[in-house]
Amino acid sequence: MAFCTTCGANVQGSFCTSCGTPLSAAAGQQAPPAPAPAFQPPPAASPMGATPVAAAPAKRGLSPLVWVLIIVAGLILLAVLGVVGAGFFVMHKVHQAGSIPS
Numbered sequence: 608m609a610f611c612t613t614c615g616a617n618v619q620g621s622f623c624t625s626c627g628t629p630l631s632a633a634a635g636q637q638a639p640p641a642p643a644p645a646f647q648p649p650p651a652a653s654p655m656g657a658t659p660v661a662a663a664p665a666k667r668g669l670s671p672l673v674w675v676l677i678i679v680a681g682l683i684l685l686a687v688l689g690v691v692g693a694g695f696f697v698m699h700k701v702h703q704a705g706s707i708p709s
C-alpha cells in the first residue's frame with residue numbers, strides 16, 4: 608500500500624487515481640519532500656539604505672528648448688497621423704468606388 612505524496616490518496620496502480628502522480632514519484636510511504644536548501648543571502652547584496660535612484664537627472668526642470676522640441680515633435684506626429692489617416696480614408700473610398708460591390 609502506497610500513498611500519494613501529492614494528495615495523500617491510496618495508490619494501487621502505477622499512478623494515483625486521484626491526481627495522476629506516478630507511483631515511482633510516490634515510492635516509499637510518506638517520503639518527505641526534499642528539504643529546501645538553507646537560505647543564503649546573495650553575496651553581492653547592497654547594504655540597507657543604499658542610494659534609491661542613481662539615474663536621476665541632474666536638473667529637475669527641463670529647459671524651454673526641450674519643451675519646444677517636444678511640442679514640435681508632437682505636432683509633427685499628429686500631422687503625420689492625420690495625413691496617414693486621410694490617405695487610408697481616401698484609399699478606402701477609392702477602393703470602395705472602384706470595386707464592384709458583390
Ligand SMILES: [Zn+2]
Nearest residue numbers: 611614623626
Ligand atoms: Zn494523488
